[in-house]
Amino acid sequence: MRPECDRTRLIAELASLLRECDLPDDARSAGLTLIGYLARRMPGESPSTVGVPEVTAQAEACSFRLRRVLKKRVAV
Numbered sequence: 001m002r003p004e005c006d007r008t009r010l011i012a013e014l015a016s017l018l019r020e021c022d023l024p025d026d027a028r029s030a031g032l033t034l035i036g037y038l039a040r041r042m043p044g045e046s047p048s049t050v051g052v053p054e055v056t057a058q059a060e061a062c063s064f065r066l067r068r069v070l071k072k073r074v075a076v
Helices: 002-020 024-042 054-074
Strands: none
Touching: 002 024
16 A cells, blocks of 8 residues: 555645746746546556656667767776
């Protein structure tokens, strides 16, 4: 039951930030989207893995490029 309490608390904290803070439209939209995703999950339902392989591959590619750039700068 602990993950459900954490999820509910996160939704409440996000809603509080959106209500109290002056945020850019993009940040507000992202926060509302995240609340929507969190709220749609049923108790006991595992998180969706849609898009995880694509994001993981992209992160690995960025990490590889970053390491290559850092190696070049250190060598100079």
